[in-house]
Amino acid sequence: MPLRSLLLLCFLTPACGGPDRSPLSVTIEYPDGGPPLNKHFSFVVDLQGQAGELVDVDADMPSHGHGINTDPVIERIGNERYRIDGMLLHMPGAWELYFDLKGSDNKTRRIVVPLELAHQ
Amino acid sequence: MTEAHWGRIASIIGISAVVAWGSANAPLGSQEPEAFVRLDDRERAIALTLSPLPKMPPQPSNRFADNPEAARLGQRIFYDVRLSRDSNRSCASCHSPGLGWSDGLELSQGIAKLNRNSPSLLHAGYQRWLFWDGRADSLWSQIQWPLEHPNEMGFARADLVRLIASDAQLRTEYEAIFGPLPEGAHNPERFRPGGRPPLPAPINPFRRAPSLEQLAESDAGHAAWLAMNEQDRIEASRVLANTGKAIEAFERKLVPGPSRFDRYIEGLRENDVDKMSALNTSEQRGLKIFVGKGQCVNCHFSPLLSGGEFHNIGLAVEEGKPFDAGRPDGINTVQIDPMNGRGAFSDAQEWASNVKLRYLRYDEHTYGAYKAPTLRNAAVSAPYMHNGRFETLEEVVRFYVELPGGPPIGHREETLLPVDLDDAEIRDLAAFLKSLQGEPVPEALRRPLDPSRN
Ligand SMILES: [Cu+2]
Numbered sequence: 001m002p003l004r005s006l007l008l009l010c011f012l013t014p015a016c017g018g019p020d021r022s023p024l025s026v027t028i029e030y031p032d033g034g035p036p037l038n039k040h041f042s043f044v045v046d047l048q049g050q051a052g053e054l055v056d057v058d059a060d061m062p063s064h065g066h067g068i069n070t071d072p073v074i075e076r077i078g079n080e081r082y083r084i085d086g087m088l089l090h091m092p093g094a095w096e097l098y099f100d101l102k103g104s105d106n107k108t109r110r111i112v113v114p115l116e117l118a119h120q
Numbered sequence: 121m122t123e124a125h126w127g128r129i130a131s132i133i134g135i136s137a138v139v140a141w142g143s144a145n146a147p148l149g150s151q152e153p154e155a156f157v158r159l160d161d162r163e164r165a166i167a168l169t170l171s172p173l174p175k176m177p178p179q180p181s182n183r184f185a186d187n188p189e190a191a192r193l194g195q196r197i198f199y200d201v202r203l204s205r206d207s208n209r210s211c212a213s214c215h216s217p218g219l220g221w222s223d224g225l226e227l228s229q230g231i232a233k234l235n236r237n238s239p240s241l242l243h244a245g246y247q248r249w250l251f252w253d254g255r256a257d258s259l260w261s262q263i264q265w266p267l268e269h270p271n272e273m274g275f276a277r278a279d280l281v282r283l284i285a286s287d288a289q290l291r292t293e294y295e296a297i298f299g300p301l302p303e304g305a306h307n308p309e310r311f312r313p314g315g316r317p318p319l320p321a322p323i324n325p326f327r328r329a330p331s332l333e334q335l336a337e338s339d340a341g342h343a344a345w346l347a348m349n350e351q352d353r354i355e356a357s358r359v360l361a362n363t364g365k366a367i368e369a370f371e372r373k374l375v376p377g378p379s380r381f382d383r384y385i386e387g388l389r390e391n392d393v394d395k396m397s398a399l400n401t402s403e404q405r406g407l408k409i410f411v412g413k414g415q416c417v418n419c420h421f422s423p424l425l426s427g428g429e430f431h432n433i434g435l436a437v438e439e440g441k442p443f444d445a446g447r448p449d450g451i452n453t454v455q456i457d458p459m460n461g462r463g464a465f466s467d468a469q470e471w472a473s474n475v476k477l478r479y480l481r482y483d484e485h486t487y488g489a490y491k492a493p494t495l496r497n498a499a500v501s502a503p504y505m506h507n508g509r510f511e512t513l514e515e516v517v518r519f520y521v522e523l524p525g526g527p528p529i530g531h532r533e534e535t536l537l538p539v540d541l542d543d544a545e546i547r548d549l550a551a552f553l554k555s556l557q558g559e560p561v562p563e564a565l566r567r568p569l570d571p572s573r574n
Pocket of ligand 1: 064
């Protein structure tokens with residue numbers, strides 16, 4: 001049984017829902033030991049009742065002005081559950097993970113999950 | 121990934137996973153002798169992640185990677201000058217054990233001058249990507265470049281087949297490991313002199329790649345290749361790949377022993393002052409800068425002191441030097457290389473063994489980016505950088521202090537800000553870099569098995 005944990009969240013960016021919407025959240029299940037530094041890894045995202053379909057996953061280091069060097073692949077593994085393969089966070093420091101959800105209105109909204117990756 | 125794997129998923133707080141810097145206090149308490157430089161908790165936690173060096177990672181695409189007979193054959197071939205068109209240079213000419221497994225030159229000199237600096241081969245077995253632009257995904261496939269490039273060794277895989285066939289010792293050793301050489305291996309009508317395919321060329325969406333027939337018009341080696349039959353071409357490529365696998369087995373042994381820095385870190389971990397004195401105060405001050413205000417560990421982290429990925433640090437192309445795109449060419453080339461981990465000669469062709477190729481992203485922002493090299497060989501691999509731009513480590517450090525000029529292409533990563541260091545600190549940081557050098561690899565690997573062929 002996967003123990004899930006993680007949480008969620010959203011910072012109230014425009015991509016993250018307006019005043020009339022509750023903040024978006026997703027649950028992320030990382031592999032043992034958490035997201036590894038500079039190694040390919042897979043993880044599971046649960047949309048937790050967010051309306052929409054996960055259409056893109058990406059990541060950046062905003063303060064470094066660059067993204068990731070891989071193209072992660074999304075696979076739907078359950079109703080609201082997706083497995084992401086091919087993520088690689090190649091530097092320690094402040095990352096942002098991006099989850100783009102396409103709603104039934106065909107609009108894409110972005111959930112931003114900050115992640116501080118330590119030296120390992 | 122198996123069910124079982126997912127069953128082990130642990131719970132992690134993904135947001136702001138707060139860094140546990142460890143509660144460990146610096147070992148020396150109040151009566152800290154002057155000989156020791158105090159690291160704060162954050163610096164210490166980072167320093168501890170830089171040592172020891174882990175075991176050599178497995179290499180599934182080469183099932184002979186850790187085979188001692190293959191390593192022995194690889195050593196024989198590594199030093200053999202017959203593997204060049206002019207029978208005058210071997211791998212060791214540009215990767216000489218006495219010159220830090222490099223050549224001491226700004227830009228390497230083969231049959232003609234090359235446009236990049238020769239990297240040390242120490243720790244090469246740990247690299248995710250090979251070359252400054254990462255255009256090879258394994259050490260065995262890497263050898264096609266120096267071996268067959270007309271400016272480097274100018275050799276050809278068809279000649280390699282005949283060479284091995286004609287040398288009783290090479291032939292016996294080769295066949296004991298890889299099985300029989302192809303039928304007709306002696307025959308120059310089949311394995312034609314100079315016969316080699318074009319090197320993998322990056323995909324260019326704006327220009328159709330020339331056909332082999334077109335290339336053969338201006339290159340006798342390609343013409344010879346064209347004249348060979350399909351099956352012999354495959355066999356010649358297999359011999360090249362197997363030779364590469366033997367060389368890889370040899371290269372994987374090129375790992376220096378622990379360095380003074382490793383001993384210091386062991387001492388830091390165990391609170392053992394004796395071990396910590398392996399670094400003098402200047403080197404310890406340099407370490408503090410390296411993990412602290414110098415921010416070097418942003419890119420030079422983990423026990424290799426490098427993530428092995430690609431960054432644009434803005435080394436402007438100098439007057440008179442050739443244009444060099446860097447990483448984008450590497451990405452485009454490794455994906456179409458018939459000798460990559462997915463290719464016919466790989467011992468692990470499935471995607472699961474080739475995740476680095478599977479998810480590789482082409483990104484034009486990587487123009488001007490080069491591989492961050494391991495710094496463990498820095499003391500012996502001068503001159504430095506992909507273009508051999510700096511002669512000393514002091515000069516390299518001064519570059520990071522001043523960050524002069526701009527990149528010729530792309531843009532310098534915002535990570536890099538000029539580091540504020542005075543002259544004494546520059547010397548300290550350079551001294552620290554030299555302390556990373558481990559014990560030389562065993563003498564038995566540092567010389568040819570057949571002195572007459574060197
Ligand atoms: Cu970064």
